[in-house]
Structure formats: C-alpha cells, structure tokens
Amino acid sequence: MGKILGNLNTALALGVVLLLATMFGLHHGEMDELYLNWWFRFFHVISGVLWIGLLYYFNFVQIPTMPKVPAELKPGVSKYIAPEALFWFRWAAVATLLTGIVVAETGAERYLVAALSFQEGYRVIGLGMWLGIIMAANVWFVIWPNQQKALGLKPAEDDAKAKAARTAMLASRTNLVLSIPMLYCMVTQFYLPQ
Structure with missing residues (x-):
C-alpha cells in the first residue's frame, strides 16, 4: 500500500x-443528461475545493509563516512551493468557473442567465456566481501577474517586487473575504428560501 x-x-x-x-x-x-449535470457538479466541487483550499493555504499558512522563515530558506518557498501552488490555484479557478457554467446550463433546469441577472429564485446562486467570477478574475488579472514579479518569475526591481508582493497579498485577502459569502451562496441556494 x-x-x-x-x-x-x-x-x-x-x-x-x-x-x-x-x-x-x-x-x-x-x-442520462441529468446524470451528466451531476458529473459536472462533482467536478465543480472538486476543482472548487482545490481552488479555495489553496486560497486558504496561502492566507492561513504561507503568508503568515513567511516572515518567520529564515532568509536562507525563503528561496525554497519562492522558487519551488509558491509557483507550483500558484499553478494549481489559477487553473483550479478556471476549472471551477467553467464547470459551474456547465452545471448552470445542463440538467433539468438551465439557469445561467437567470442567476447572473439576479432573477427571482436565482438571486442567491447569482450572487455566489458573481463573487466567484470576481475572485477568478482577481486570480488571473491581479494575483498572478503580481506574484510573477514578487517571485522573480518576471524581471522587476526590488521596490517593484515588494509592491507586487503586497498587491498580490491584498488581492488574495480580498478573495478570502469574498470566499465566505460565495461559499454560503453556493451551499444554500437550493435549500433556503430566497
């Protein structure tokens, strides 16, 4: 074993x-087709667990621990662990977003447009979807470009690296904050009245 x-x-x-x-x-x-919806729902959950799990890893483990790591050990994190974690983090965001769209557009009820436009009966899931979209955009257009500079994956001066690291951290904290109501919306959509 x-x-x-x-x-x-x-x-x-x-x-x-x-x-x-x-x-x-x-x-x-x-x-059948309904089973396909549940199949994508399963992968939506798996990719979401990976995405949010890494978000929580960054915010609860890596960011608070890095100041305690001796200077000679920090390159181990910045050259090996962080880039690998960021790879899975950003692609899990894409997978979560895409499988969520498929879930909303397959099965017995197609509700993507209704949810994104906050129509009656779909406001909770719509809010969760918009929060997820904002978070995924934040991953790709704020966190990742700034992490590339902060980790030295793209050339940048020391001042620019420090600024990029702070911007990435604040964007990551924004996603942490948004993840709480987003997860609430995703979990309660079909179980609590709207």
Whole structure:
C-alpha cells in the first residue's frame, strides 16, 4: 500500500478507479443528461475545493509563516512551493468557473442567465456566481501577474517586487473575504428560501 499511496499519480489513479467503481456500481442505470449535470457538479466541487483550499493555504499558512522563515530558506518557498501552488490555484479557478457554467446550463433546469441577472429564485446562486467570477478574475488579472514579479518569475526591481508582493497579498485577502459569502451562496441556494 505504501508504493501506491507514496506516488501521487498512482494514488490519483486509485481514486479514479474507486470513483468509476462507485459510479457504475451505484448509478449505472441512471446515466442520462441529468446524470451528466451531476458529473459536472462533482467536478465543480472538486476543482472548487482545490481552488479555495489553496486560497486558504496561502492566507492561513504561507503568508503568515513567511516572515518567520529564515532568509536562507525563503528561496525554497519562492522558487519551488509558491509557483507550483500558484499553478494549481489559477487553473483550479478556471476549472471551477467553467464547470459551474456547465452545471448552470445542463440538467433539468438551465439557469445561467437567470442567476447572473439576479432573477427571482436565482438571486442567491447569482450572487455566489458573481463573487466567484470576481475572485477568478482577481486570480488571473491581479494575483498572478503580481506574484510573477514578487517571485522573480518576471524581471522587476526590488521596490517593484515588494509592491507586487503586497498587491498580490491584498488581492488574495480580498478573495478570502469574498470566499465566505460565495461559499454560503453556493451551499444554500437550493435549500433556503430566497
């Protein structure tokens, strides 16, 4: 078991095999267009967990811990950990956004336009969607460009790097703040009255 779980790709493959066994074991006779909606909903949740999990990692672990890290160890984070985490962070944002659009436009009810225009019955999910869109735009157009400078992935003077690091941190904190009502909207949309 150590060989399987010790390798990330093998562990992920095992998870996919268990997913397929679960799907076909429990739902093999129900795989229609509605099932496709639930399939995308599942991937929306998985990508959202990755995205928001990394957002929380940055805000609760990496940002507060970096000032405590000795100077000689900081390059380990800035050259290896942060770029890799930012890769998954920004692409999880895209995956979450795209799978959310598919969920809203497939299945028994198509509600993307109704939600984005805050129509009756879709205001909660609409607010959650707009917050998610703002957060994803923040990832790609504020956090990532500034992190590239701060981490030295793009050339910048020391002053520009420091300013970029602060801008990225404040944008990340903005996403942290927005994630709280966004998650509330996503979870309560179909369960609480609007």
